[in-house]
Amino acid sequence: MNTQKTTQKPLEEFKVSVRLKLAALWVSFMFLYIYVDYFHLFMPGTLEDMLAGKVFTFKVSQTFLLIVLAAAAIPVLMIFLSLALPAKINRLTNIIVALIHIPYMLFNLAGEAWIHMVLGAVLEVILLGLIIRYAWKWPRMDE
Secondary structure, three states, X not given: OOXXXXXXXXXXXXXXXXXXXXXXXXXXXXXXXXXXXXXXXXXXXXHHHHHOOEEOOEEOOXXXXXHXXXXXXXXXXXXXXHHHOOHHHHHHHHHHHHHHHHHHHHHOOOOOOOHHHHHHHHHHHHHHHHHHHHHHOXXXXXX
8 A cells, every 4th residue: 555645834824913813803793793783673673663763772862872872982993992002001901891891792682682682692792702811811021
């Protein structure tokens, strides 16, 4: 039996910085965040409630929309801030913002939660957990 050994070169690897990992996790989080909200529009009664000026149990107003936009802007800004902030502040900011967003994402399951919302919330919490983990284990200069 003729066995031929082929030696393959290893795949090229490069070290991805924590900053890029955090920014990519925030981008992934934002895609889920947007898509879960978008797919929520297809649930029966959602558009009727919106046209009646109601979201969940909240009356739609300028204040409500300002709060919703501010809440959505935080993870959007974290994409940039994960790349731009100094390491020490960056680490702390990512941990705090991700920790605050976990209960906020779970709040979206209050009331009538369809399976797509549950899956979205689980994936969002996993991504937020990874953000906390990478920020917590941020390598020191001597490592």
